[in-house]
Amino acid sequence: MMGPVLAACLLIILSTAWISQANEALCKKDGGVCSCNNNKNSVDCSSKRLTAIPSNIPADTKKLLLGSNKLSSLPGMAFHGLNKLTYLNLQFNKLQALSAGVFDHLVSLDKLVLSDNQLKSLPPKIFDKLTKLTLLYLDQNKLQSLPHGVFDKLTELKTLTLYNNQLRRVPDGAFDSLSKLNRITLNDNPWDCTCNGIxxxxxxxxxxxxxxxGGVDTAGCEKGGKAVLEITEKDAASDCVSPNTTTAIPIGTMTPASVIYDDIHEIKVPQENFQKFLGYQEPDHLPTQPQCLMSISGYLGLMMSLMLTSAAILYVFHFLKKA
Known part of the structure; x- marks a missing residue:
């Protein structure tokens, strides 16, 4: 009869195998969702046609690439447990809104890339926990306004991109906390230089x-051909009208169906220097089939490990009860 020590060892081995199988399901080469580099704590889930964030992302991940997928929303718990993450790339998705608090657990985050999405607004305090952030890319979205104080906690920020949005002005004091900023891009927004809000x-x-x-001269007035920094109070004598920059659009607001990108929409590629800075490389080809679920073999392996673990637990309880 198997002794209690041997049974306990078997239980530990099977439990460890089940946990390992669960983690490997994310990065398994024969059908897993992502590619993992354990030495660099990097997980690459780019160009997998994902409509949801994969589960089982290792807790020690430092670099997470989720670009070029079909993500339209991020659950509030999407990145919980990833407090060691320093780089998060969500570029080239279809994000229409961000849940409040979605980034709150990313307390080590250094770079956040949200370029090339469909964001029309940002929730208040969305970046408040990202106090170590040095780079924030918000370019090539549909931002119509910024909530008051949205950048107030980003005192380490060095690069901010807001080009190619629909911003007409920013709230008073919007950039006052960015004392370490050395680069900002503001071009291709309809800056309203007739309104005193500018x-x-x-x-x-x-x-x-x-x-x-750097980049302060990239903000040009929608009308008149002047740079925003040249505008005087005499030029901007009119009172401002909608949209109200002091109020963020409700988080639940969705983009109308008429402007949602379809699968063949041509996305403008960012400037080359930004790609090099991010280390982003466009994939040679897309997968031939969706890979947002674990492979069948992965599921079978998990079920088998779970069954063996349960059997070992029952055996130990039965042995101890008889003893």
Whole structure:
């Protein structure tokens, strides 16, 4: 009869095997979702046609690539447990809104890439926990406004991209906390230089231009051909009208069906220097079939491990009860 020590050892071995199988299901070469580099704590889930964040992302992951997929939303718990993550790339997806608090557990995050999505607004305080962030890419979205204080906690931020959105102005004080910023891009937005709501931004850009901040001259007025930093209070004498930059659009607001990208929509590729900075490489080809679920073999392996573990547990209880 198997002794209690041997039975306990069997239980530990089977439990470890089941946990290992669960983690490997994410990165298994013969049908898993992503590619993993354990030495660099990197998980690459790019270009997998994903409509949901994969499960079982290892807790020690530092670099997570989710670009070029079909993600339209992020659950509030999407990144819980990934407090060692320093780089998160969500570029080239179909994100229409962000859940409040979705990034709150990413306290070590250094770089966040949200470029090339369909975001029309940002929830208040969405970046408040990302106090170590040095790079934030929000370009090539549909942002119509920014909530008050959205960048207030990003005191380490060095690069901010907001180009190619639908911004007409920013709230007063929007950039005041960004004391370490050395690069900002603001071009291709319909900046309203007739409205007095642009005065804060004009004065801030002029001051930063004198200090040598890069990119301050990329903000151009929608009408008149002037740079925003050249605008005076006399130029912007009119009162502002909608959209109201002090209020974020409700989180649940969805993009109308008429403007949702379809599968063959041509996406504008970012500037080459940004791609090199991010280390992003366009894949040579897309998978031939969706891979957002674990392989059948992975499921069978998990079920077998679970059954063996349960049997070992029952055996140990039965042995101890008889003893």
């Amino acid at each position: 005065i804060y931004m004009a004065k801030w850009l002029k001051k930063k231009a004198d200090e040598g901040l």
